[in-house]
Structure formats: C-alpha cells, structure tokens
Amino acid sequence: MPTYSHSKLETFENCPMRYKLQYIDKVEVEEFVSIEAFMGSLVHETLEKLYQDVRMTRVPTLDELLQYYDGRWDDEWREGIKVVKKAYTADHYRQVGRRCIGDYYAEYHPFDQARTVALEHLVFFPLDDDEHYWIRGIIDRISMNGGVYEIHDYKTSSRLMTQRAADRDRQLALYQIGLERMWKDAKDVQLVWHFLAFGKEIRSTRTREDLERLREDVMGLISRIEGERNFYPRETPLCNWCAYTEYCPAKSPVRVDAATAANRYLGEDGAALVNKFADLSRRKGEVEEEMARIKEALVEYAKKNRVQTIRGDRHKVLVKLYRGYSFPGKDEPARKELERIVREAGLWEKVAVLSPVSLAKLIEGGRIDGDVAEAIKALGEETERPWLKLSNL
Numbered sequence: 067m068p069t070y071s072h073s074k075l076e077t078f079e080n081c082p083m084r085y086k087l088q089y090i091d092k093v094e095v096e097e098f099v100s101i102e103a104f105m106g107s108l109v110h111e112t113l114e115k116l117y118q119d120v121r122m123t124r125v126p127t128l129d130e131l132l133q134y135y136d137g138r139w140d141d142e143w144r145e146g147i148k149v150v151k152k153a154y155t156a157d158h159y160r161q162v163g164r165r166c167i168g169d170y171y172a173e174y175h176p177f178d179q180a181r182t183v184a185l186e187h188l189v190f191f192p193l194d195d196d197e198h199y200w201i202r203g204i205i206d207r208i209s210m211n212g213g214v215y216e217i218h219d220y221k222t223s224s225r226l227m228t229q230r231a232a233d234r235d236r237q238l239a240l241y242q243i244g245l246e247r248m249w250k251d252a253k254d255v256q257l258v259w260h261f262l263a264f265g266k267e268i269r270s271t272r273t274r275e276d277l278e279r280l281r282e283d284v285m286g287l288i289s290r291i292e293g294e295r296n297f298y299p300r301e302t303p304l305c306n307w308c309a310y311t312e313y314c315p316a317k318s319p320v321r322v323d324a325a326t327a328a329n330r331y332l333g334e335d336g337a338a339l340v341n342k343f344a345d346l347s348r349r350k351g352e353v354e355e356e357m358a359r360i361k362e363a364l365v366e367y368a369k370k371n372r373v374q375t376i377r378g379d380r381h382k383v384l385v386k387l388y389r390g391y392s393f394p395g396k397d398e399p400a401r402k403e404l405e406r407i408v409r410e411a412g413l414w415e416k417v418a419v420l421s422p423v424s425l426a427k428l429i430e431g432g433r434i435d436g437d438v439a440e441a442i443k444a445l446g447e448e449t450e451r452p453w454l455k456l457s458n459l
C-alpha cells in the first residue's frame with residue numbers, strides 16, 4: 067500500500083525527478099545530512115526531552131537542556147554533514163540551536179500552558195473510504211488546553227512563515243485529519259507553529275470545508291503523481307541540498323546520439339542549439355523557418371535527455387512541455403455532443419466557468435430581465451475602458 071507524507075508530496079512538487087530517484091527508483095546514495103537538518107533534529111530532541119520531564123512533573127533547568135543539546139551534538143557529529151552556505155560554520159548553526167532552545171525556554175517556562183498528550187506521535191490514516199490514499203506523519207507535540215487539542219510543530223528554519231501561509235499550510239492540517247480519527251472528542255483543534263529562530267508562535271484553525279477541500283486536493287495530487295510519466299528535473303536553489311545530483315540528467319546531461327531526420331539540427335548538442343537560437347533571435351523575420359527547426363530540435367533534445375534547461379555558452383533555454391487535452395471549440399460540430407455528455411454525467415457544474423465578459427454583454431444588451439439584472443448589477447461595478455491605437459499619419 068503506497069503511503070504519502072507531506073514531505074514526500076513536497077518533494078514531487080519541488081522536483082519530480084528527485085521524487086522519482088528517491089521514492090520510485092530508490093537510488094542508493096551516500097547519506098546526505100545538511101547542517102540545517104542536523105541542528106533541527108537535535109533541537110526537536112531537546113524539546114522532546116523537556117516535555118517528557120514536564121510530564122513527569124519535573125521542570126529541567128535551561129542549563130540542563132543546553133548541556134543535553136551540546137552532548138547530543140558532540141555524540142552525533144560526523145564528517146559528511148554538509149554545510150551548504152559557505153559564509154557559516156557548523157559552530158554558527160550550533161549556536162543558533164542553543165539560541166532557539168534558550169528563547170523557547172524563556173517564553174514558555176514553566177511549560178504549563180497546556181497538558182502534553184503525546185510527543186513525536188505517529189499519525190497514519192487513509193484519506194478516503196476505499197483506503198487508497200494513505201498519509202503518514204509525525205506530530206512533534208500534541209497538547210490539550212481545556213477542550214482544545216493543539217498540534218505543535220517546531221521550526222528552526224531561518225524563514226518566518228506568514229499568517230496567510232499558515233492558514234493555507236498542508237502539513238499540520240493533514241495531521242488534524244489524522245488526529246480527529248484518533249480521538250472522537252477532537253472537535254476543536256488549533257495548529258501551532260513555533261518558529262524558534264524568531265521566538266514566534268503562529269496559530270491557525272481549519273473549518274470542516276477547509277479540511278474537505280484539503281482532502282480532495284491531496285487525493286488529486288496523489289493521483290497526479292501515480293499517473294505521472296515524465297518526471298522532469300526542476301532546477302532550483304534546492305538542488306544544493308539534493309543528494310541525487312549525480313543521477314540527475316539536469317546536472318550531468320548526456321549527449322544526443324546522432325543527427326537523424328530532415329531537420330539537420332535534430333540530434334545536435336544542446337549548447338550549440340542554444341547559441342544558434344540566441345543568434346537567430348536577433349534576426350527575427352529573416353529566419354523564421356530556421357528558428358522553427360531549432361526549436362523543434364531543442365524540444366527533441368530536452369525530451370531525450372529529460373532536462374528542462376539547456377545551456378549554451380552565454381545563454382540558456384528553458385523548455386517546458388505542457389500536456390493536456392484540447393476539445394472542440396464553441397462552433398465546432400462535436401461541441402454539442404461533448405456538452406451533452408458532460409451535462410448528463412453531472413459534471414457541468416464542475417467544469418463550466420462563469421464568463422464575466424458574456425454576462426456584461428447580456429446586461430448591456432438588456433437581455434436579462436429586471437430583478438435578476440438588478441441583483442447581478444449590484445454585485446458588479448459600472449466601468450469605462452479607454453482604447454487607443456497609434457498609427458502613421
């Protein structure tokens with residue numbers, strides 16, 4: 067039974083190729099632990115220890131916690147932990163971790179804001195009745211405050227989430243669905259992020275509709291992943307933290323075998339194609355056919371080598387392939403049949419979109435009757451759009 071976690075879904079969204087290498091091909095790579103992940107996991111461990119002690123009615127001192135953190139750092143530190151940002155040393159990160167713990171301690175001591183129910187708790191649950199879509203995750207801390215359950219998540223990242231992002235966050239909202247299955251009285255749930263590097267707490271809640279929409283979105287994303295055939299590499303700054311660069315076609319491009327077809331550019335090296343393309347772009351008009359042939363060859367090159375970006379000497383070309391369906395337009399003969407099938411299948415409401423332009427035309431042409439027209443107009447705004455055209459005298 068395939069299971070998904072928030073981070074697995076996020077890997078696909080960030081780079082489908084990495085997802086394939088990591089989760090489908092399960093390519094074995096040398097362990098890749100970034101210093102950020104190392105420091106984050108030790109801060110999590112220290113806060114877990116803190117709440118374990120508090121549950122046992124013992125509040126540790128800050129010194130004890132920092133000693134614990136330093137001890138774990140020394141025990142676990144090993145060669146090969148990657149410090150990607152060259153401006154900082156491992157010790158800078160160690161100090162950031164210490165500061166996160168110190169600030170948290172100062173803010174929440176004596177840690178009696180809520181009663182801890184579970185620490186590092188596994189949630190594992192299906193999203194649908196057929197139990198096809200399974201979600202797995204670990205909640206840092208679950209607590210109860212009166213009748214309200216709180217899902218706590220510790221973040222040591224150097225980016226502070228906005229309230230808007232928290233209100234749309236997927237990870238903790240998914241955990242809420244799991245938590246509600248575990249405890250039937252969990253009706254009131256708060257999602258709480260602790261951005262430790264900023265000493266800031268952010269809270270958010272979800273409505274039933276939000277959770278239902280999330281459930282559908284995640285199932286849709288999983289179906290997309292399971293139906294995906296082209297796992298393209300998506301190059302971003304996150305590549306610096308990727309353990310699969312050695313296996314990634316975007317990072318170690320292979321060459322196309324040989325020139326074949328009528329288009330003499332097909333099969334040419336990607337860099338040569340980009341250089342030629344940049345050169346011809348400056349002479350547009352004279353050379354459109356030539357440009358079309360190079361474009362075709364670039365697309366062919368990108369497909370064969372499974373890359374999106376092709377580099378030349380001084381330029382690069384981004385090639386994106388959008389796959390989809392095209393259906394008959396309004397005036398084409400098959401359109402009526404298409405609409406009939408969609409309506410009979412009860413899909414019309416889902417796919418039909420309100421056209422504000424057509425609506426405005428109906429109103430302007432007086433083709434909607436009195437009260438309805440007034441009600442619609444009340445929701446809109448009368449506008450005046452200027453249109454100017456410049457031409458030779």
Ligand code: SF4
Pocket residue numbers: 081083084299300301302304305308309310311314315316317
């Ligand atoms: S190196 Fe970058 S593009 Fe390649 S798999 Fe990793 S994240 Fe994706």
